[in-house]
Amino acid sequence: MSKAARAILASISSAPPTIPESSRRRRVRLRVSGNYLLYWMASQALWRVDPKEARGLDATFAYDWSPPDVNRNNTLLTTGLRFNEPLPLHFHNTMSLGYVRNSLSPQFLPPGTPSWRRSTALNSNTLLDPLPMLLLQRRSFSTTRTWVEGRNAP
Numbered sequence: 041m042s043k044a045a046r047a048i049l050a051s052i053s054s055a056p057p058t059i060p061e062s063s064r065r066r067r068v069r070l071r072v073s074g075n076y077l078l079y080w081m082a083s084q085a086l087w088r089v090d091p092k093e094a095r096g097l098d099a100t101f102a103y104d105w106s107p108p109d110v111n112r113n114n115t116l117l118t119t120g121l122r123f124n125e126p127l128p129l130h131f132h133n134t135m136s137l138g139y140v141r142n143s144l145s146p147q148f149l150p151p152g153t154p155s156w157r158r159s160t161a162l163n164s165n166t167l168l169d170p171l172p173m174l175l176l177q178r179r180s181f182s183t184t185r186t187w188v189e190g191r192n193a194p
Contacts, residue, residue, distance in 0.1 A: 100136075116141070132168075137164050141159070
């Protein structure tokens with residue numbers, strides 16, 4: 041791989057540049073597809089106390105993908121429920137419960153290392169918006185860790 045290609049990989053990736061083993065064996069040039077992100081998001085109102093108000097329950101879904109040859113954390117799925125205005129306060133507030141799944145690209149594994157396992161978490165979140173430009177947020181996670189050969193995957 042040329043010095044220019046290594047410099048490009050180093051500038052667009054947080055991890056050191058890695059050439060997949062299959063590319064090394066066949067002496068094929070590594071083609072960098074670019075550093076971009078495709079993102080899909082949906083939010084649907086499921087129930088409202090008053091149809092003209094925001095108070096109620098929403099379902100949320102988001103999925104993002106980036107090229108696995110450039111980004112180690114290349115897919116992320118989040119889904120959950122959000123309750124808008126659950127507290128009887130005079131400012132915006134939400135409480136939510138969600139599921140998060142993160143997948144790591146196998147192209148960044150050292151040769152001979154077993155595949156990454158998906159990392160998953162349950163997330164609860166409370167958001168208060170008492171003043172303009174002031175958000176107070178409390179999050180808590182319950183995570184299942186990803187392990188590879190007795191070490192925690194980043």
